[in-house]
Amino acid sequence: MAPLLDVDSLAVTLPGPRGPLPILHDVSLSVDEGELVGIAGESGCGKSLTAQTLLGLLPAGAKVTGSARFAGTDLLGLDNRGWQRVRGAGIAMVFQDPTAALHPMLTVGRQLTEHMRVHLRMDRRAATRRAVELLDQVRIPDPERALRAYPHQFSGGMRQRAAIAIALAARPRLLIADEPTTALDVTVQAGILALLDRLRTETGLAVAFITHDLGVLSALTTRGYVFYAGRVVETGPTGALLTAPAHPYTSALLGARPHGTQTVGTLRPIPGSPPAPGEAPPGCPFEPRCRHAEPECGTAPPRLDPVAVDRSVACVVRPHLEVAAR
Amino acid sequence: MSDLLEISDVEVEYRSRGRGRVRAVAGVSLQVASGQVVGLVGESGCGKSSLARVAVGLTPPSAGAVRFAGQPVTPLGWRRRPDTEIGLQMVFQNPYASLNPRRTIGAQLLDGVPSTLAGAARRERVRELLDRVGMPGTAADRYPHQFSGGQRQRLAIARALAPQPRMIIADEPVTALDASSQAQVVNLLVELVRDLDMGMLFISHDLALVHEIADVTAVMYLGRIVETAPTRELWRSPRHPYTRALIDAVPRISTTPALPATLAGEVPDPANAPTGCRFRPRCSHAFAPCGDQPPTLELGGRSAACWLNDPTTAAAVVPAN
Numbered sequence: 117m118a119p120l121l122d123v124d125s126l127a128v129t130l131p132g133p134r135g136p137l138p139i140l141h142d143v144s145l146s147v148d149e150g151e152l153v154g155i156a157g158e159s160g161c162g163k164s165l166t167a168q169t170l171l172g173l174l175p176a177g178a179k180v181t182g183s184a185r186f187a188g189t190d191l192l193g194l195d196n197r198g199w200q201r202v203r204g205a206g207i208a209m210v211f212q213d214p215t216a217a218l219h220p221m222l223t224v225g226r227q228l229t230e231h232m233r234v235h236l237r238m239d240r241r242a243a244t245r246r247a248v249e250l251l252d253q254v255r256i257p258d259p260e261r262a263l264r265a266y267p268h269q270f271s272g273g274m275r276q277r278a279a280i281a282i283a284l285a286a287r288p289r290l291l292i293a294d295e296p297t298t299a300l301d302v303t304v305q306a307g308i309l310a311l312l313d314r315l316r317t318e319t320g321l322a323v324a325f326i327t328h329d330l331g332v333l334s335a336l337t338t339r340g341y342v343f344y345a346g347r348v349v350e351t352g353p354t355g356a357l358l359t360a361p362a363h364p365y366t367s368a369l370l371g372a373r374p375h376g377t378q379t380v381g382t383l384r385p386i387p388g389s390p391p392a393p394g395e396a397p398p399g400c401p402f403e404p405r406c407r408h409a410e411p412e413c414g415t416a417p418p419r420l421d422p423v424a425v426d427r428s429v430a431c432v433v434r435p436h437l438e439v440a441a442r
Numbered sequence: 443m444s445d446l447l448e449i450s451d452v453e454v455e456y457r458s459r460g461r462g463r464v465r466a467v468a469g470v471s472l473q474v475a476s477g478q479v480v481g482l483v484g485e486s487g488c489g490k491s492s493l494a495r496v497a498v499g500l501t502p503p504s505a506g507a508v509r510f511a512g513q514p515v516t517p518l519g520w521r522r523r524p525d526t527e528i529g530l531q532m533v534f535q536n537p538y539a540s541l542n543p544r545r546t547i548g549a550q551l552l553d554g555v556p557s558t559l560a561g562a563a564r565r566e567r568v569r570e571l572l573d574r575v576g577m578p579g580t581a582a583d584r585y586p587h588q589f590s591g592g593q594r595q596r597l598a599i600a601r602a603l604a605p606q607p608r609m610i611i612a613d614e615p616v617t618a619l620d621a622s623s624q625a626q627v628v629n630l631l632v633e634l635v636r637d638l639d640m641g642m643l644f645i646s647h648d649l650a651l652v653h654e655i656a657d658v659t660a661v662m663y664l665g666r667i668v669e670t671a672p673t674r675e676l677w678r679s680p681r682h683p684y685t686r687a688l689i690d691a692v693p694r695i696s697t698t699p700a701l702p703a704t705l706a707g708e709v710p711d712p713a714n715a716p717t718g719c720r721f722r723p724r725c726s727h728a729f730a731p732c733g734d735q736p737p738t739l740e741l742g743g744r745s746a747a748c749w750l751n752d753p754t755t756a757a758a759v760v761p762a763n
Contacts, residue, residue, distance in 0.1 A: 152699075159618040270709050272486065301485035302691040303705040308692070308705050328621055331650075331693035333460055335701055355697035370695070372625040376648035383654055385625035389590055 118188075119146035120322050121170070121207075126182035128162075128169055130393075136179065137393040139165050140346045141417070143182075147290060150320040152313070154333040154354055156369075157343030158390055166343075167292045171209055172199040187289065195420055196356045210286035212295040214275035218267040220327050224251075225263030228285055235286040250281040253318075253414050254311055273304035280311065284321075291315075309336050328377050330373060334358050339426070345391050345401035348420055352427035360437075362429040365402045367437040385433045400431070408435040444512070445473035446609050446641045447497065447530070452506035454492045464713045466492040468665035469506070474609065474641040479632060481656030481673065482645045483688070487709055489665040490645050494613045497643065498532045510609065528556075531602040531710070533631075535614040537594035540588040547572075547597055548582030554604025572598040575630060591624030592623025596630065609641040610634075617646070628655055650692050653677050661685045664720040665712055681746040683725045719749070731755040 128140040140162045147153045152174055155163045168174055170184060172194060184191040186206060195204065211217045219227055228250060229243035238246065244263070251259035254277040267275055273379065276296060283291055297305035313336060315321045327333055333340050339355040342363065350363035361367040371384035388405045397403055399414035406413070410433050420430040454467035466489040474480045483488045494574045495501045497508055509515065516633035534540040542550055551568045559567055569579045575596040586594055602610055612631060612658060616624040632655050635642045646652050650703050652659055653673055660670040661684065669682040690703035707724040710716060716723050719732040725732070731749040738747045749755045 158622060273708065300700075301709075302649065303485065303687060305693075306691040306702040306704040310701050313701055329693065330621075331695055334695040334699065335693035336699060338699060354699065358695045359697050369621060372622050374648070374654040381623040383629055385629055386622040389592065389623065 117149075118185075119424050120149045120158070120187055121145075121147040121324070122183075122185045123166075123170070123384070124183045126166070126184060128174065129179040130175065131177040132394065138346065140169070142420075143343075143346075143348055144420070145341050145348065145351070147322050147324050149289070150316055150322055151339065152316055152323050152325065152337045154340035155324060155326045155343060156328065156330060156333050156340060158328055158369075160390060160393070161343040162346040163343050164294055164341045164371075165346075167209065167294050167324070167326060170292065171203055171207060204231060204283075204288065206288055207290045207292060208283035208286070210276070210280050210283050210291065210293045210296045212226040212298050214272065214279045214299075215267065217279045218275060218282075220267055222266075223263065224267065224270075228263070228278075228282050231282060231285040246285070247281075250284055251278070253284070253315070254278070254281045255307075255338075256281070257386065271304075272300055273307060275309055276300060276304075277311065277442035280308075280315075285316070290319070290322045290324065292324045292326070296325075297332060298327070298329070298368055305332070312336065315363050328329060330358055332371060342369070346393065346397050347401060347417065347430065349402065349430045350428070351420070352424070356427065362423060362427070362432050362434060362437065363402075364408045364435060364437065366432075368405075368407075390438075444614070445475050446511055447472075447474040447643065449493070449497055449511040450507050450509070451507065452493065452496055452503045454489065454496055454501070455504040458713075462713060465665055465715070466712055467496070467503075468715075470665075470667050471506075472643075472660055472667065472670070473520045474643050476608065476641050477635065477639045478658065479635055479656045481652030481659040482643060482662060483647065483649050483652050483659060484662030485647055485688075485709060487664075487712065488662045489712070490662050491613055493662075494611050494643070494645050497677065498530055498611050499527060500532075503706070529608040531605065531607040531610055533595075533599055533602050533610060533612040533615045536618050537591060537598045538586075538618070540598050541594060541601070543586050546583055546585060547600075550597075551582070551601055551604050554601055556605055567604075571603055572597075574603060574634070575600045576626075590623070591619050592626055595619060595623075595627050599627070599630065599634070603638075607640060609643075611643045611645070613645045614647065615644075616651070617648070624651070631655075649688050654763055656725045661688065664710065664715055666720060667738070668721065668748070669744070669746040671746075675744060681722070681741060681744070681751055682721075682748045683727050683750070684721045685746075687724075719747075729755075 123145045126140055126143040129138045130137045157163045180192055225247055228247040232238045232243040247263055248259045251262050256262050256274055256277055269347055272393055297308050325337055337354045340357050341348050342350045344365050350366050368386045372386055386405055391401055399416060400418050402415040403409045412432055418430045418432045420428045422428045449472040452467055452470050456464045456466060464478050470493055473669050482490050496503045499515040499517055507514055513526050555564050555567050558568055561662050572579055572581050577596055616627050644656060656673045659673045659676045660667050669685045687705040693702045717737050722728045722732045727750060735746045736749045738745050739751050
């Protein structure tokens with residue numbers, strides 16, 4: 117069966133002050149029906165831009181090549197009308213900052229039902245009924261009252277739940293969640309992760325979860341992609357990816373995060389910083405920061421090659437990487 | 443050894459229209475010694491930033507006192523701060539806001555260099571400071587926007603180091619940074635504390651990060667410190683249910699997906715804090731004595747404010763699990 121979302125060799129170039137800036141290079145990824153897929157990387161690695169491409173939210177002047185198919189529809193060939201049919205009812209999105217994503221001067225109810233009245237052509241009564249159902253589904257206490265509330269009357273976690281309810285209003289098949297828990301506290305984050313997992317089991321929703329936190333990636337998703345400088349550098353089942361990384365960057369990211377085990381004082385920073393768009397070296401983008409770099413790394417960006425079942429790595433050296441005990 | 447920074451029974455109260463009086467910090471005591479890193483963890487709204495501002499003298503406490511090197515920390519006024527207090531410096535969360543965008547890095551660092559240094563020695567000191575935080579000397583002639591977030595936070599740290607402080611209060615210093623620069627900045631801060639024998643109060647919502655670097659960790663919930671212990675002990679055997687909940691909520695890396703444990707309910711509005719133990723409504727262990735505010739019990743080198751640790755009350759309860 118074809119995956120729900122199938123992105124192949126996607127490349128995006130944005131206009132810049134000094135000529136076009138290539139942001140995404142040769143990105144291929146897929147999400148199956150009802151699958152929880154993680155996309156990890158640091159800021160500026162292109163993970164959010166990938167999401168924007170899939171929702172047709174790129175700024176004017178962006179050049180896109182490659183292909184992106186969603187449930188049989190070619191996304192890159194859509195006109196405005198076509199996009200309106202896909203957004204909300206096909207693919208929906210949840211953003212990092214729920215305070216910015218919700219309109220501060222409209223009630224939560226209005227923001228929830230507007231969607232359904234336009235997309236699903238529901239009347240006011242039916243839309244309100246479904247809104248109550250949705251708020252209940254995302255575990256907002258006292259949904260009838262919550263409908264009349266304004267976003268500022270909610271806590272951060274409740275706002276993100278409301279934003280998720282709005283995203284689910286038109287029954288999408290794929291939810292793209294772009295760092296939805298980054299602005300939240302750990303205990304609130306745990307609640308949102310549990311909610312997404314429950315929605316997947318109950319409604320068959322597929323989720324593409326974008327995060328920089330490898331712990332979150334491991335806790336929630338079954339398959340993951342690691343992005344660096346606009347490329348996928350490694351992909352595979354999340355458990356294997358994070359407990360036995362094959363790309364030096366994945367391994368370095370793991371070393372730079374606090375482990376939460378008995379070992380103290382073991383943060384190993386990655387030297388330097390990621391290249392700015394348009395300033396990537398000619399070879400492997402991670403080469404200048406890589407402990408395992410060899411002369412051959414500087415010639416051309418390595419291809420993402422399969423190394424095992426469901427496992428691909430873009431590295432020509434493929435050093436033996438020690439796995440830190442966690 | 444006497445403590446360099448002593449926070450005793452500090453309370454912070456805000457008055458706001460419509461909500462009445464909000465007690466953001468409701469009686470907190472905390473000590474930091476030279477060469478020690480004390481981590482203060484808690485979720486947003488627990489009062490940790492209010493406490494930081496009082497500790498550094500930016501706002502006066504409503505009650506209680508802060509002493510630095512034995513001297514009371516007076517609230518910062520229009521007049522220059524006394525020289526003793528300059529030894530107490532702060533690093534803020536957002537390096538995009540804490541550096542002046544219109545002045546060169548060098549000029550901003552010079553502001554902090556003591557006036558006892560003159561002429562070429564001042565410029566030399568700026569170069570030393572930049573070197574100390576791993577930045578090139580040429581950074582002095584550049585402006586904040588020419589640096590990345592991680593680099594800016596290093597520069598903000600250099601600015602805090604300029605007056606040769608004995609104590610640094612860092613309020614969420616790496617929250618705005620990416621994973622790879624987080625580790626760089628945290629390691630730099632810890633190295634500075636060790637090399638210069640400073641004390642550091644490291645405030646963060648990230649328990650895993652605090653676990654990596656702090657000698658002692660204090661956990662704050664809704665304006666009170668619920669548990670203080672040497673970091674490893676706290677992590678290994680938490681004595682307060684809230685500490686346990688925080689540790690369990692940290693997502694971990696494993697071979698199969700395993701969702702972190704969730705905590706029931708929401709953090710209550712501090713204007714409307716529950717009576718008795720403030721964690722009671724969300725606590726799975728809550729029992730009758732929790733209707734009264736639990737005292738902070740000394741438990742051999744650590745302390746916790748929970749009735750479960752009191753042998754007289756805990757005897758009456760069957761363990762919840």
